[in-house]
Amino acid sequence: MNCEVLCIGTELLHGDIINSNAAYISKNLAKIGIDVHYHSVVGDNPGRMKDAFNLAFSRADVVICTGGLGPTKDDITKEILAEYFNLPMEFDEKSLEHLKMMYSRFRREMPENNLRQTYFPKGSIVLTNNNGTANACILDVSDKKKIGILLPGPPKEMMPLIDEEVIPYLSKFSHEIVVGYKVAVMGVGESMAETMIMDIIDGQTNPTIAPYAGDGKMVFRVTAKAENKEKADELIKPIIDELLRRFGENAFVLETDKIEDVTFKKLVESGLTIATAESCTGGLIASKLVSYPGISSVFKEGFVTYSNEAKIRTLGVKKETIDRYSEVSEEVVKEMAEGACRVSGADIGVATTGIAGPSGSTPDKPVGLVYICVYYKGNYNVLKTIHNGSRDIVRERASINAIEMVRKSIL
Amino acid sequence: MNCEVLCIGTELLHGDIINSNAAYISKNLAKIGIDVHYHSVVGDNPGRMKDAFNLAFSRADVVICTGGLGPTKDDITKEILAEYFNLPMEFDEKSLEHLKMMYSRFRREMPENNLRQTYFPKGSIVLTNNNGTANACILDVSDKKKIGILLPGPPKEMMPLIDEEVIPYLSKFSHEIVVGYKVAVMGVGESMAETMIMDIIDGQTNPTIAPYAGDGKMVFRVTAKAENKEKADELIKPIIDELLRRFGENAFVLETDKIEDVTFKKLVESGLTIATAESCTGGLIASKLVSYPGISSVFKEGFVTYSNEAKIRTLGVKKETIDRYSEVSEEVVKEMAEGACRVSGADIGVATTGIAGPSGSTPDKPVGLVYICVYYKGNYNVLKTIHNGSRDIVRERASINAIEMVRKSIL
Numbered sequence: 001m002n003c004e005v006l007c008i009g010t011e012l013l014h015g016d017i018i019n020s021n022a023a024y025i026s027k028n029l030a031k032i033g034i035d036v037h038y039h040s041v042v043g044d045n046p047g048r049m050k051d052a053f054n055l056a057f058s059r060a061d062v063v064i065c066t067g068g069l070g071p072t073k074d075d076i077t078k079e080i081l082a083e084y085f086n087l088p089m090e091f092d093e094k095s096l097e098h099l100k101m102m103y104s105r106f107r108r109e110m111p112e113n114n115l116r117q118t119y120f121p122k123g124s125i126v127l128t129n130n131n132g133t134a135n136a137c138i139l140d141v142s143d144k145k146k147i148g149i150l151l152p153g154p155p156k157e158m159m160p161l162i163d164e165e166v167i168p169y170l171s172k173f174s175h176e177i178v179v180g181y182k183v184a185v186m187g188v189g190e191s192m193a194e195t196m197i198m199d200i201i202d203g204q205t206n207p208t209i210a211p212y213a214g215d216g217k218m219v220f221r222v223t224a225k226a227e228n229k230e231k232a233d234e235l236i237k238p239i240i241d242e243l244l245r246r247f248g249e250n251a252f253v254l255e256t257d258k259i260e261d262v263t264f265k266k267l268v269e270s271g272l273t274i275a276t277a278e279s280c281t282g283g284l285i286a287s288k289l290v291s292y293p294g295i296s297s298v299f300k301e302g303f304v305t306y307s308n309e310a311k312i313r314t315l316g317v318k319k320e321t322i323d324r325y326s327e328v329s330e331e332v333v334k335e336m337a338e339g340a341c342r343v344s345g346a347d348i349g350v351a352t353t354g355i356a357g358p359s360g361s362t363p364d365k366p367v368g369l370v371y372i373c374v375y376y377k378g379n380y381n382v383l384k385t386i387h388n389g390s391r392d393i394v395r396e397r398a399s400i401n402a403i404e405m406v407r408k409s410i411l
Numbered sequence: 412m413n414c415e416v417l418c419i420g421t422e423l424l425h426g427d428i429i430n431s432n433a434a435y436i437s438k439n440l441a442k443i444g445i446d447v448h449y450h451s452v453v454g455d456n457p458g459r460m461k462d463a464f465n466l467a468f469s470r471a472d473v474v475i476c477t478g479g480l481g482p483t484k485d486d487i488t489k490e491i492l493a494e495y496f497n498l499p500m501e502f503d504e505k506s507l508e509h510l511k512m513m514y515s516r517f518r519r520e521m522p523e524n525n526l527r528q529t530y531f532p533k534g535s536i537v538l539t540n541n542n543g544t545a546n547a548c549i550l551d552v553s554d555k556k557k558i559g560i561l562l563p564g565p566p567k568e569m570m571p572l573i574d575e576e577v578i579p580y581l582s583k584f585s586h587e588i589v590v591g592y593k594v595a596v597m598g599v600g601e602s603m604a605e606t607m608i609m610d611i612i613d614g615q616t617n618p619t620i621a622p623y624a625g626d627g628k629m630v631f632r633v634t635a636k637a638e639n640k641e642k643a644d645e646l647i648k649p650i651i652d653e654l655l656r657r658f659g660e661n662a663f664v665l666e667t668d669k670i671e672d673v674t675f676k677k678l679v680e681s682g683l684t685i686a687t688a689e690s691c692t693g694g695l696i697a698s699k700l701v702s703y704p705g706i707s708s709v710f711k712e713g714f715v716t717y718s719n720e721a722k723i724r725t726l727g728v729k730k731e732t733i734d735r736y737s738e739v740s741e742e743v744v745k746e747m748a749e750g751a752c753r754v755s756g757a758d759i760g761v762a763t764t765g766i767a768g769p770s771g772s773t774p775d776k777p778v779g780l781v782y783i784c785v786y787y788k789g790n791y792n793v794l795k796t797i798h799n800g801s802r803d804i805v806r807e808r809a810s811i812n813a814i815e816m817v818r819k820s821i822l
Contacts, residue, residue: 011623013447015438016632018431022452027426036424037459039452041433048448055466108602131799156800180425191482191544195522211483212422213565221427276694276715282701283687283694286715290693291803293769301721304687304697304713306706310755314712344721358704388542389567392702 001173002035004060006052008067008077009153010043021066021151021158028167033174033225034062044074053084057146062170067153069134071114078137081148082121085141090122095135102133121148127165132157138169179232180223182254183243184262186404193218196246200239207236217259217400249411259400263407264292267348270410272376275346276302277315277336279327280354280370284399300346305336315339328353328365330373330382337375348409349375350402356391370398374405381409412584413446415471417463419478419488420564421454432477432562432569439578444587444636445473455485464495468557473581478564480545482525489548492559493532496552501533506546513544532559538576543568549580590643591634593665594654595673597815604629607657611650618647628670628811660822670811674818675703678759681821683787686757687713688726688747690738691765691781695810711757716747726750739764739776741784741793748786759820760786761813767802781809785816792820 005022012019022039029036037060042052049068056063068077082089095118103110117134120126124137134152141147149166151158185193190213194201197220201209207224222239226232244251252262267274276285286302289295303314308327311317317335325331336351354370361367368388374381383405387397416433423430433450440447448471453463460479467474479488493500506529514521528545531537535548545563552558560577562569596604605612605622608631612620618635633650637643655662663673678685687697697713700706714725719738722728728746736742747762765781772778779799785792794816798808 011621012434013437013450014441014621014632015434015436016621016623018429018434019450020429023423023426023429025426026424030425037454037456038463039424039430039450041450043448045448052449156804189519191522191525192519194483210421210425212420212427219427221422221425278694278697280701281698283689283697283713283715286689286694287692287698287806290691290715290717290767291806293802296717299717301718301725302694302713302715304694304701304715306701306710307712310712356701391704393567395698395702
């Protein structure tokens with residue numbers, strides 16, 4: 001069984017919003033062993049929508065479509081699907097109740113045009129959307145061996161329907177599951193990392209190893225198909241062990257999509273407390289810490305000392321150090337990290353200072369230059385990095401690097 | 412002239428990464444009046460890649476393709492395009508120099524397989540990629556009236572090539588431009604906002620007004636086509652004036668993609684200094700401030716006081732206040748905002764405290780509850796909000812709300 005994800009919306013084609021739906025749906029289908037061969041996006045245009053459905057059903061067994069279930073006259077996805085299968089539209093009583101309930105909850109009167117949201121292609125399984133007015137549907141046309149699934153476009157409405165309705169429904173068609181693990185490799189170039197394990201990548205069909213790189217990190221995705229998780233894990237374990245052996249302390253297994261969570265988990269387990277002192281990253285490290293549930297037991301305090309005045313007053317950085325070496329220097333970042341520990345009483349201090357751009361560079365200090373320091377047990381571990389890219393990219397990478405340095409410090 | 416965006420990468424189909432490239436490319440093509448009718452994503456599979464190119468060129472004049480320009484044997488986009496046009500691959504001296512330069516900069520030896528990155532379909536205009544090893548190309552096959560453009564997959568490599576090479580190249584084929592403005596509306600529900608201006612939306616063809624909503628904000632995109640910017644602006648101005656009139660101080664024109672930049676610009680213009688005191692948002696507000704170039708003149712300092720100990724020691728929040736009302740309360744958020752001002756000497760203090768979840772709720776304090784306070788000129792402006800969604804969503808929305816409150820405070 002294979003699936004195509006078809007997203008409807010002119011706002012996607014205009015680039016006004018990024019298509020996160022296709023990724024979310026694909027990731028969840030992969031877990032139950034359903035391959036996705038294509039993503040397509042088309043605007044709210046009847047002719048092109050018809051073409052897109054024709055094409056999608058010509059190459060996939062299941063077409064999952066997002067968008068175009070709203071109350072306006074541009075919302076015609078259900079009608080196009082009905083037309084494709086030559087089915088009439090049918091009134092759904094349950095959806096009318098749903099609409100009435102949603103409008104009474106918001107204490108608003110239901111506009112007439114919302115009634116369009118109570119009609120579905122005949123034979124549809126109607127799915128209740130608990131986060132919006134637009135109910136969704138699964139149309140399983142068994143004599144044609146095709147399944148069309150229509151979901152609302154807003155991610156917060158679409159995602160629960162995938163989790164609670166679509167994946168359970170499609171699971172029964174899949175006889176194997178796909179289990180994937182991600183191994184992150186930090187501080188080794190993409191090409192170098194790939195070369196180091198080329199022999200493993202080449203030799204494998206199940207599990208497969210797929211590299212991908214981005215934002216200063218390299219991740220290998222190790223994926224196995226098997227009839228259950230235990231058997232898949234058995235296939236995967238030797239591969240992961242070998243990757244960890246070859247890359248040593250530069251590699252670790254990711255448990256979530258956020259690479260920094262590995263560090264935060266270790267931090268919480270260790271019970272070591274941490275404080276941040278950020279200049280150019282301006283709170284990004286603190287914000288990543290706080291995004292980790294349970295960090296409160298170890299995160300003492302964060303200081304965003306973007307101004308020199310704050311570096312001096314709050315962290316006790318010496319004015320002479322700034323005057324002599326400038327605020328973007330190894331000497332200042334060390335005083336910041338140590339100051340964060342001293343003021344907050346934390347075990348570990350992590351600090352950044354740099355030139356995120358676009359302005360602020362000097363002949364010997366280019367845009368993208370960032371000093372990072374981790375202070376722990378009286379030792380200063382300093383990294384000087386230069387990143388290309390926008391202000392936000394420089395800051396993001398510096399944050400990721402800083403958190404990685406914390407991980408290595410507490411290893 | 413119309414264009415299709417074709418993104419190559421199995422990692423996209425697995426949902427490992429979100430396809431932000433298609434949106435970026437589309438947005439920039441829209442500005443020069445080139446329509447995009449389809450986005451497609453296909454994996455690193457030669458057969459399906461060929462099909463995808465065939466299909467894309469059958470319905471579009473220009474196909475912009477990202478991904479598959481790397482050094483590995485999976486990277487075959489250039490070969491597939493050459494095959495489509497029946498052209499041989501040709502060595503590009505400039506690309507060899509580029510590779511040597513990139514490797515010498517990183518002080519690493521160039522692996523043999525990188526040489527694949529020096530071959531392009533014959534007749535290509537090779538584009539130098541200043542942010543990576545993979546050079547890009549434009550293949551303008553004038554006798555077939557088709558243009559194929561191949562770009563690297565990583566966004567930070569792709570984006571500058573779009574800005575500096577692709578858009579200037581394609582601009583010459585476009586006789587009109589599209590100018591768009593965005594008007595944000597905060598604090599008014601989506602349906603309500605749309606209803607309030609339904610008569611304007613319905614009556615318009617040029618400019619058009621398209622609403623889109625997400626993450627607690629509502630944005631109307633007003634777009635006009637004309638032969639030059641002045642004429643487009645003339646068409647747009649009366650519409651924007653009318654939107655601003657109807658929504659009053661809840662509406663403002665966005666100058667960047669970040670809704671918060673409007674506040675930050677006003678802040679810098681006003682010369683009023685600001686300090687942040689964040690609990691549940693944990694540095695997100697500070698981080699957004701620092702992402703705005705030039706904020707250093709007004710951003711005094713940020714405090715991430717996630718622990719009660721830090722709230723008391725650093726901001727001077729009274730222990731009795733926490734004991735009596737709990738740390739998630741109107742009373743505490745007020746003391747935090749005032750404390751941030753007092754400690755830093757800033758004119759404005761903005762503070763947050765809340766329960767971002769997933770745990771930490773009590774019967775009368777649900778997950779998603781956030782108190783926000785802006786302290787300015789002796790006045791406390793407090794907002795209590797409850798957001799549905801994940802920890803990160805709650806924190807993001809609270810940050811956006813807090814920054815919007817700063818905007819209204821200094822109006």
